[in-house]
Amino acid sequence: MIKVKDIKLSELEMRGAYCDALIAVAEKNDKICAIDADVQFSMGTIPFYKKFPSRGINCGIMEAHAVGFSAGMSETGMIPFFHAFGTFATRRVFDQVFLSCAYQKLNVKIIGGDAGVTATANGGTHMPFEDVGIMRTIPNITIIEPADPAIYKTAVQYMADTHGVCYVRSCRRKVWQIYDENAKFEIGKANVLFKGKDVAIIACGIMVYEALKAREILEAEGISASVIDMHTIKPLDEKTILKFAKECSAMVVAENHNATSGLGSAVAEVLIENNPIPMERVAVFESFGEVGTQDFLQNKFKLTAEEIVLKAKKAISRKK
Amino acid sequence: MKFCEKATKTVSAEIRKLTITCMESAGYGHIGGSMSLCDMLAVLYNDIMVVDPKNPKDKDRDYLVLSKGHCGPALYATLAYKGFITKEDLKTLNKGGTKLPSHCDRVKTNGIDISTGSLGQGLSMASGVAMGKRLQGFKGTVYCIVGDGELQEGQNWEAIQHIAHNCLTNVVLIVDNNKRQLDGYVDDICKQFSLKDKFNSFGLEAYEADGHNVKSIYETLIKARNSQKPVAIIMQTEKGFGCNFAEINGFNHYMVFNSEQADSARAEIDRRLRNHLENTRAK
Numbered sequence: 001m002i003k004v005k006d007i008k009l010s011e012l013e014m015r016g017a018y019c020d021a022l023i024a025v026a027e028k029n030d031k032i033c034a035i036d037a038d039v040q041f042s043m044g045t046i047p048f049y050k051k052f053p054s055r056g057i058n059c060g061i062m063e064a065h066a067v068g069f070s071a072g073m074s075e076t077g078m079i080p081f082f083h084a085f086g087t088f089a090t091r092r093v094f095d096q097v098f099l100s101c102a103y104q105k106l107n108v109k110i111i112g113g114d115a116g117v118t119a120t121a122n123g124g125t126h127m128p129f130e131d132v133g134i135m136r137t138i139p140n141i142t143i144i145e146p147a148d149p150a151i152y153k154t155a156v157q158y159m160a161d162t163h164g165v166c167y168v169r170s171c172r173r174k175v176w177q178i179y180d181e182n183a184k185f186e187i188g189k190a191n192v193l194f195k196g197k198d199v200a201i202i203a204c205g206i207m208v209y210e211a212l213k214a215r216e217i218l219e220a221e222g223i224s225a226s227v228i229d230m231h232t233i234k235p236l237d238e239k240t241i242l243k244f245a246k247e248c249s250a251m252v253v254a255e256n257h258n259a260t261s262g263l264g265s266a267v268a269e270v271l272i273e274n275n276p277i278p279m280e281r282v283a284v285f286e287s288f289g290e291v292g293t294q295d296f297l298q299n300k301f302k303l304t305a306e307e308i309v310l311k312a313k314k315a316i317s318r319k320k
Numbered sequence: 321m322k323f324c325e326k327a328t329k330t331v332s333a334e335i336r337k338l339t340i341t342c343m344e345s346a347g348y349g350h351i352g353g354s355m356s357l358c359d360m361l362a363v364l365y366n367d368i369m370v371v372d373p374k375n376p377k378d379k380d381r382d383y384l385v386l387s388k389g390h391c392g393p394a395l396y397a398t399l400a401y402k403g404f405i406t407k408e409d410l411k412t413l414n415k416g417g418t419k420l421p422s423h424c425d426r427v428k429t430n431g432i433d434i435s436t437g438s439l440g441q442g443l444s445m446a447s448g449v450a451m452g453k454r455l456q457g458f459k460g461t462v463y464c465i466v467g468d469g470e471l472q473e474g475q476n477w478e479a480i481q482h483i484a485h486n487c488l489t490n491v492v493l494i495v496d497n498n499k500r501q502l503d504g505y506v507d508d509i510c511k512q513f514s515l516k517d518k519f520n521s522f523g524l525e526a527y528e529a530d531g532h533n534v535k536s537i538y539e540t541l542i543k544a545r546n547s548q549k550p551v552a553i554i555m556q557t558e559k560g561f562g563c564n565f566a567e568i569n570g571f572n573h574y575m576v577f578n579s580e581q582a583d584s585a586r587a588e589i590d591r592r593l594r595n596h597l598e599n600t601r602a603k
Contacts, residue, residue, distance in 0.1 A: 065444040065478035072448020076456060095438050100445055104426050104435040
């Protein structure tokens with residue numbers, strides 16, 4: 001049973017864990033290549049370029065071209081992993097991802113860094129609160145938001161092995177290490193961390209840790225909460241959502257993203273069509289990002305365990 | 321195989337007629353920009369490109385990326401001529417469930433290498449194919465046709481700079497310089513200034529050719545294929561060229577037309593070809 005006090009910061013930064021995983025799959029598959037847009041340092045891909053100089057291509061500051069270029073490479077059998085900040089890997093290049101990659105069923109992996117408030121000092125211009133919503137509209141795309149290096153490793157292996165367009169939103173620095181580093185996950189299947197009976201908290205990315213903290217606060221108040229890490233946002237694990245909707249009859253969805261169109265919206269779509277239980281969202285409401293430390297921004301946008309607790313109680317109070 | 325001007329001119333007439341037939345089935349289409357393409361497509365597929373309808377996904381093949389994807393019917397006509405699709409297929413343009421949508425779609429159409437339609441994206445994909453070929457040791461050249469109006473899209477210039485930086489000599493940029501775009505003349509809407517100077521300053525070798533003279537097209541493509549630097553070819557063309565009802569319409573980007581007009585256009589194409597062949601023989 002995971003106790004919050006036992007959770008430590010990860011040894012590796014997420015970007016380091018990512019690059020290690022990419023190198024590991026590239027050692028076994030010579031089709032894997034890295035495409036960058038002048039943020040190699042920020043995205044942590046420099047070791048890949050050192051290891052495989054001919055398979056790393058830094059296009060410079062031209063994200064639209066880099067995505068199309070990746071699509072073309074994949075047509076010949078290469079497996080390009082394109083890296084940029086989450087803002088520029090999605091909203092800036094939406095048409096290129098949509099038409100140059102997904103529409104023609106090509107095999108391109110898109111890694112968006114600095115998810116939501118983890119963009120910290122880069123501020124509102126670089127703070128993606130909308131990337132999942134944008135990408136979720138693309139048919140048959142896979143969207144993953146790993147909570148820690150262990151899931152990230154699984155995501156990279158999945159991308160290397162699976163044809164199609166995949167978007168991973170991640171952060172670059174150290175995160176709370178939720179899982180054992182050798183833990184196994186299945187992309188497309190939610191990871192149930194706790195089974196409770198009063199409310200289910202579904203979270204992804206940095207909000208998984210906040211959900212675990214919220215669970216302990218709720219437990220101290222006699223409320224039993226489930227905690228589910230929904231690392232794969234698309235395709236969504238509807239079966240697990242509906243199982244916990246039935247068992248808990250109240251749900252909170254917590255995400256480091258805006259409340260319109262992200263994981264919360266995706267879960268709501270499933271509930272409304274199948275089992276419309278009370279559901280509350282912990283997310284960013286009608287706001288642009290801004291500069292600040294991650295703590296400041298999580299408090300500012302109410303992406304906290306305390307907010308999850310409030311919303312959990314609200315959802316429970318709405319049960320009929 | 322030795323280049324034969326008469327033979328290729330005959331092929332281009334056939335492609336023109338098939339293009340008109342293709343759009344005739346729908347009753348409308350992007351006739352102007354399709355007509356300006358026909359001669360270069362005839363040379364590419366008849367004399368230059370290594371492609372095989374029996375092995376359309378051969379890794380060593382030459383690729384064609386028609387970035388101005390709205391002119392799909394001209395490419396479909398060429399693919400029908402080459403045997404990638406049937407001539408009967410041409411009559412299904414834009415019909416529900418067709419494999420020939422108005423804009424090129426690699427998933428639907430045998431012989432289409434890259435889907436296009438959102439202007440400005442083709443050259444990036446073409447250069448990616450070229451890099452993929454280079455990294456894996458595959459043979460073949462990637463020919464990418466863009467419209468002159470389409471060069472207003474900034475992504476082209478990202479791609480051009482990146483092609484030059486990587487010295488990707490296995491991709492050839494071909495501009496269908498027909499001087500017009502949807503809303504009118506390119507120079508009235510957003511002047512292109514000197515394309516040649518722009519390409520040169522971005523690091524490409526720039527050649528010009530008469531885009532309606534198959535010999536000029538052929539010789540320039542051969543020069544491009546042998547160049548040690550990446551090349552852009554500016555094909556000087558006329559929008560609507562070779563289709564009588566489009567030629568007389570200054571606004572021919574997209575036209576609605578009937579079978580009578582189509583018959584007249586095809587007859588005129590035959591007449592001009594006969595004249596050309598007779599004049600060539602007389603010389």
